[in-house]
Amino acid sequence: MTNDPSRLLIVASNRGPVSYRHAEDGSLSANRGGGGMVSGLTSGLAAVAADGGTLWLCAALSEADREVARRPDRAPSSPGEVPVRMLDIPADVFDAAYNGIANSLLWFVHHLLFDTPNQPRFDMAFRADWAAYVAYNETFAAALAQECASGTRVLIQDYHLSLAPRMLRDRYPAARIAHFEHTPWAPPEYFRLLPDDVAIAILDGMLGADHAGFLAWRWADAFLDCCEAVLGAEVTRTRPGAGRVTHRGHVTEVAVHPLGVDAEELRARGRQADVLSSASALREIARGRQLIVRVDRTELSKNIVRGMAAYRELLVTRPEWRGRVTHLAFAYPSRSGLTEYQAYTARVHELAAEINAEFGTPDWEPLILDVKDDYPRSLAACGLADVLLVNPIRDGMNLVAEEGPILSEGGCALVLSREAGAAALIGEAALLVNPYDVSATANALHAGLIMPAAERQRRSATIASVAAARAPRRWLAEQVEALG
Amino acid sequence: MTNDPSRLLIVASNRGPVSYRHAEDGSLSANRGGGGMVSGLTSGLAAVAADGGTLWLCAALSEADREVARRPDRAPSSPGEVPVRMLDIPADVFDAAYNGIANSLLWFVHHLLFDTPNQPRFDMAFRADWAAYVAYNETFAAALAQECASGTRVLIQDYHLSLAPRMLRDRYPAARIAHFEHTPWAPPEYFRLLPDDVAIAILDGMLGADHAGFLAWRWADAFLDCCEAVLGAEVTRTRPGAGRVTHRGHVTEVAVHPLGVDAEELRARGRQADVLSSASALREIARGRQLIVRVDRTELSKNIVRGMAAYRELLVTRPEWRGRVTHLAFAYPSRSGLTEYQAYTARVHELAAEINAEFGTPDWEPLILDVKDDYPRSLAACGLADVLLVNPIRDGMNLVAEEGPILSEGGCALVLSREAGAAALIGEAALLVNPYDVSATANALHAGLIMPAAERQRRSATIASVAAARAPRRWLAEQVEALG
Numbered sequence: 001m002t003n004d005p006s007r008l009l010i011v012a013s014n015r016g017p018v019s020y021r022h023a024e025d026g027s028l029s030a031n032r033g034g035g036g037m038v039s040g041l042t043s044g045l046a047a048v049a050a051d052g053g054t055l056w057l058c059a060a061l062s063e064a065d066r067e068v069a070r071r072p073d074r075a076p077s078s079p080g081e082v083p084v085r086m087l088d089i090p091a092d093v094f095d096a097a098y099n100g101i102a103n104s105l106l107w108f109v110h111h112l113l114f115d116t117p118n119q120p121r122f123d124m125a126f127r128a129d130w131a132a133y134v135a136y137n138e139t140f141a142a143a144l145a146q147e148c149a150s151g152t153r154v155l156i157q158d159y160h161l162s163l164a165p166r167m168l169r170d171r172y173p174a175a176r177i178a179h180f181e182h183t184p185w186a187p188p189e190y191f192r193l194l195p196d197d198v199a200i201a202i203l204d205g206m207l208g209a210d211h212a213g214f215l216a217w218r219w220a221d222a223f224l225d226c227c228e229a230v231l232g233a234e235v236t237r238t239r240p241g242a243g244r245v246t247h248r249g250h251v252t253e254v255a256v257h258p259l260g261v262d263a264e265e266l267r268a269r270g271r272q273a274d275v276l277s278s279a280s281a282l283r284e285i286a287r288g289r290q291l292i293v294r295v296d297r298t299e300l301s302k303n304i305v306r307g308m309a310a311y312r313e314l315l316v317t318r319p320e321w322r323g324r325v326t327h328l329a330f331a332y333p334s335r336s337g338l339t340e341y342q343a344y345t346a347r348v349h350e351l352a353a354e355i356n357a358e359f360g361t362p363d364w365e366p367l368i369l370d371v372k373d374d375y376p377r378s379l380a381a382c383g384l385a386d387v388l389l390v391n392p393i394r395d396g397m398n399l400v401a402e403e404g405p406i407l408s409e410g411g412c413a414l415v416l417s418r419e420a421g422a423a424a425l426i427g428e429a430a431l432l433v434n435p436y437d438v439s440a441t442a443n444a445l446h447a448g449l450i451m452p453a454a455e456r457q458r459r460s461a462t463i464a465s466v467a468a469a470r471a472p473r474r475w476l477a478e479q480v481e482a483l484g
Numbered sequence: 485m486t487n488d489p490s491r492l493l494i495v496a497s498n499r500g501p502v503s504y505r506h507a508e509d510g511s512l513s514a515n516r517g518g519g520g521m522v523s524g525l526t527s528g529l530a531a532v533a534a535d536g537g538t539l540w541l542c543a544a545l546s547e548a549d550r551e552v553a554r555r556p557d558r559a560p561s562s563p564g565e566v567p568v569r570m571l572d573i574p575a576d577v578f579d580a581a582y583n584g585i586a587n588s589l590l591w592f593v594h595h596l597l598f599d600t601p602n603q604p605r606f607d608m609a610f611r612a613d614w615a616a617y618v619a620y621n622e623t624f625a626a627a628l629a630q631e632c633a634s635g636t637r638v639l640i641q642d643y644h645l646s647l648a649p650r651m652l653r654d655r656y657p658a659a660r661i662a663h664f665e666h667t668p669w670a671p672p673e674y675f676r677l678l679p680d681d682v683a684i685a686i687l688d689g690m691l692g693a694d695h696a697g698f699l700a701w702r703w704a705d706a707f708l709d710c711c712e713a714v715l716g717a718e719v720t721r722t723r724p725g726a727g728r729v730t731h732r733g734h735v736t737e738v739a740v741h742p743l744g745v746d747a748e749e750l751r752a753r754g755r756q757a758d759v760l761s762s763a764s765a766l767r768e769i770a771r772g773r774q775l776i777v778r779v780d781r782t783e784l785s786k787n788i789v790r791g792m793a794a795y796r797e798l799l800v801t802r803p804e805w806r807g808r809v810t811h812l813a814f815a816y817p818s819r820s821g822l823t824e825y826q827a828y829t830a831r832v833h834e835l836a837a838e839i840n841a842e843f844g845t846p847d848w849e850p851l852i853l854d855v856k857d858d859y860p861r862s863l864a865a866c867g868l869a870d871v872l873l874v875n876p877i878r879d880g881m882n883l884v885a886e887e888g889p890i891l892s893e894g895g896c897a898l899v900l901s902r903e904a905g906a907a908a909l910i911g912e913a914a915l916l917v918n919p920y921d922v923s924a925t926a927n928a929l930h931a932g933l934i935m936p937a938a939e940r941q942r943r944s945a946t947i948a949s950v951a952a953a954r955a956p957r958r959w960l961a962e963q964v965e966a967l968g
Binding site: 112113114115116117118120121122123124126127186187188189190192193194195196218222300301303305306309313316317340344347393434436437438439440 | 596597598599600601602604605606607608610611670671672673674676677678679680702706784785787789790793797800801824828831877918920921922923924
C-alpha cells in the first residue's frame with residue numbers, strides 16, 4: 001500500500017488496532033478493535049486519503065503479538081485495513097514502561113491523582129522503570145526512523161510515547177512529527193513533583209515534534225505553562241490553547257483538536273440487534289422508572305464513588321425520588337493489577353451495597369452496579385438514560401459524554417464534570433458540576449430528573465451536533481494538515 | 485495600655501500567646517508561649533512601638549480558656565505583655581471550623597495533600613462544617629469591629645480567618661486591615677476543587693483586607709492567579725509575588741514578607757542549661773559519628789517517610805556510611821485526632837524500625853526516632869547537626885531551616901526542599917532537593933556529609949545571616965507600615 005514514501009502517513013501508539021491470540025489449534029487469530037483512542041484513529045485514518053499509504057506502529061502486548069512482531073513480514077491485513085507493524089518489546093521492559101511509568105506515574109501526574117504524602121516516591125526502583133520507559137520510546141523511535149522517507153508524516157500518540165518525538169527527530173531530522181496527548185496536562189506546580197531530569201525529558205521529548213496537539217485549551221495552556229516554568233523555553237501564546245514553543249532552535253506549534261464522535265456510525269451500531277435486545281432487558285429492569293446511567297472503566301479519575309455518594313444524597317435530601325428512579329452504574333474493570341485500583345473497586349462495591357441496603361425495598365433496587373464489560377448493553381443504557389452522569393475528577397476529553405446524547409432516544413440530561421475536556425466543547429448544554437462537590441452533583445441529578453422532555457431533547461441535540469461536528473476524521477485531518 | 489484608639493494595633497489569630505488550665509486547686513493558671521507563628525508575632529509586637537497600644541484577639545481553645553473568655557474583664561496580662569481578648573466560641577463550632585475546615589480542608593488544599601480519588605468529598609456533612617467556619621469567622625469579625633476606632637490597624641492571621649477581613653470590612657468600613665497567610669497557596673487548577681461558593685468566599689474574604697501578605701513569591705503569585713481565574717478579579721502584577729487586586733471596588737495590595745528568626749534571642753536560648761545538658765546527652769549517643777538531624781511535627785506535609793527512605797537509600801548505595809552516621813529524627817505528635825495523621829505516624833514508626841532492623845549492629849543504631857516534644861533537645865540537636873534535613877513536600881516557610889544554621893556550632897549542611905518558602909529566601913546556600921525525589925535527597929545527604937567543614941561553615945553563616953535579617957520585628961513592621 002505504500003506507494004509514494006514521501007506521502008506516507010505513520011501512526012505510532014502503544015495499543016494498535018489489532019491484537020492476536022493463540023487459537024486452540026495453536027494458530028494465531030487476529031482481533032480488531034479497541035478503546036476510544038484506537039477506534040478514533042482507525043475511523044480517522046480510513047477517512048484521510050493518504051496517497052502514500054498508511055502504516056500503524058504499535059507495541060506487541062501479548063506473547064501472541066510478539067510472535068507476530070518477530071515475523072519478517074508485516075502483520076497481515078485485510079484490504080482496506082491499515083497495515084500494522086508490531087514492535088517486539090521484551091515483556092519486562094514493556095511492563096515497567098507501561099505500568100511503572102505511563103500508568104502509575106504520568107497518568108497520575110496529569111490527572112492529579114497522587115496521595116502526595118505517600119506517593120510518588122522516586123527511588124532506585126523508579127530509576128529502573130524510567131530506564132525501561134526510555135528504552136520503550138527508543139524502540140518506537142528506531143522503528144519510525146526506519147520507516148521514514150523524506151516527507152513522511154508521523155503521528156505519535158499519548159503519554160506512553162512522550163520521548164519518541166525527540167528521539168525520532170535526532171535519528172531522522174527531516175521527519176514531520178505530530179504528537180497528540182489524550183490526557184489532561186498538569187499545572188507546573190504539580191508537574192514539578194517529577195524528578196527534574198524526567199520533567200525536562202518529557203517536555204523536551206514532546207518538543208521534538210513540529211506539532212503538539214491537546215484535547216482542550218486548558219491542557220494545552222498547562223503544557224505551555226510547563227514549557228515556560230520547567231524548561232525556560234520561549235513561549236508565544238496566540239489564543240487560549242494555542243501557541244508556539246521555541247526550544248533548542250526548533251519550533252513546536254501547540255494547538256487544540258477536540259475529539260468528537262462519528263454519529264452516523266454510532267447510531268447505526270446502536271440499531272443492531274444485540275443493542276436492541278439489551279435495551280429490552282434494561283427496560284424490563286427500569287419498569288417505567290427514570291434511569292440515571294453511568295458507563296465507565298473503574299478508573300481512579302472517573303469518580304464513581306462520589307457519583308454514588310451524590311445519588312445517595314439525592315435519595316436522602318429528596319425522598320420523593322425513592323422508588324421512582326434507578327441508577328444503572330456500569331463500571332468495567334480497569335488496571336486491576338494496580339493496588340490503588342483494587343482498593344477503589346472495593347469501595348465502589350461497598351458503597352453500592354450500602355445504598356441498596358439503606359433504601360432498597362422488595363420492589364425497588366435503587367442502584368444496579370454491573371462490572372461486566374458489555375458494549376451493546378452500554379450503548380443500550382446510553383440510549384435509555386434520562387440522566388447521564390459523567391463526573392470525572394479530571395479527564396482528557398470523555399467520549400461517553402458525547403456518545404450518550406448521540407445515542408439517546410428521547411433526549412437525556414447530561415450531568416458533566418467541568419474538569420472533563422468535553423466540558424469545553426459541550427459547555428452549558430450540559431449540567432456542569434464540580435466533581436468534588438457531591439451536593440452540587442446531587443442537585444444536578446435532581447435538575448436532570450425534573451428537566452422537561454423538550455429541554456432534554458434540545459440540549460441533547462445540541463450536544464450530539466457539536467460532538468458529530470468533531471468526528472475523528474476531522475480531528476485527524478487537522479493534525480495531518482498542520483504538518484503541511 | 486490603649487491610649488490613642490486611632491493608633492491601636494490589633495492582632496487576630498486562632499491561637500493566642502497565652503492559654504489557661506485549671507490547677508489542682510481549681511484556680512486558673514496561665515501558660516505563655518506557642519508555635520512559630522505565635523512566637524514570631526509576640527516577638528514582633530514587642531518591638532513595634534504602637535503608641536495606641538496593642539491587643540490580641542484569639543479563640544478560647546479549652547474549657548479553661550472559655551472560662552477566662554466569659555469574664556467581663558480582659559485576660560490578665562503582666563506588664564510588657566500584649567493584652568489578650570479570648571473569644572468564647574462554642575466547642576462544637578470551634579471543632580468543626582478548626583478541624584473540619586481549616587485543618588482538614590484548607591490546609592490540605594494549600595499543601596496539595598489530598599488523595600484526590602477519595603478526598604475531599606463535599607457533601608451535607610461538609611456544609612455543616614462550613615457553616616461553623618463562617619460562624620467562627622463572624623465571631624472574630626464582630627469582636628474586631630467592637631474594638632475598632634477610626635484608624636485602628638488590624639492584622640488578621642492565616643487560613644483559619646480567611647473570611648474575617650471581608651466581614652470586618654462590612655461591619656467597619658474604615659478599618660485598616662492586613663491579612664497574612666502562613667501557608668503556601670494552591671494553584672488555580674487545584675484550588676478549584678473547592679465548591680465554587682467556598683472558593684469565592686475565601687478569596688473575596690481575604691480581599692476585604694487592604695494588604696494581603698504571603699511568605700514567598702510563589703504563594704503570592706498563586707493567590708493572584710486564583711483571584712484572576714476564580715473571581716475574575718482585576719489583577720495588576722508589579723513583580724514576582726507583588727501586585728494589586730481590584731475587586732468589588734476595593735483594592736488589595738499583595739506582597740511578600742518572608743519570616744526569619746530573632747537570632748540573638750535564639751542563640752541565647754541555645755546557651756541555657758537545659759539545652760547544654762541535652763547536647764551532652766546527644767553527644768553521648770553520637771559517639772563521634774556524624775549526625776543527620778530532622779525536627780518536625782509529624783505533619784503529612786513534612787515528608788518524614790520519604791526523608792527516612794532517602795536515609796535508607798544512602799545506606800544501601802553508599803555502604804561506607806554504615807556505622808559512621810546516625811540519623812536523629814525528632815517527629816512530634818501533630819493533629820493526632822485525624823485518621824490520616826494516625827496512619828502516617830504508624831508508617832513513620834514502621835519504616836524507622838525496618839531501617840534499624842536492616843542495618844543496625846550491636847554498636848550502632850542507625851536511626852533514632854523520638855516523638856516526645858522536647859524543645860531544649862530540639863535546639864541541642866540543631867546545634868550539633870552535621871546535616872540538617874528539611875524536606876517538606878510543600879511548606880509556607882519552615883523556620884527549622886533557618887533556626888538550624890543559627891544554632892549550629894560548627895556549621896551544618898542544610899538539605900532543603902525547594903518546595904518550602906524558606907528556599908526562596910535561602911537559595912543555593914542550602915542543598916536544594918525535590919522532596920518527592922528520594923534518590924536526589926539521598927545524594928544531597930551524602931553531599932552534606934562529605935562537605936568540607938569550611939564550606940559548611942560558610943553556607944551556614946550565610947543562611948543564618950539572611951534569616952536574622954528577616955527577624956519577626958521586621959516582618960511585622962513591614963505589614964504595619966503597609967497599612968499606612
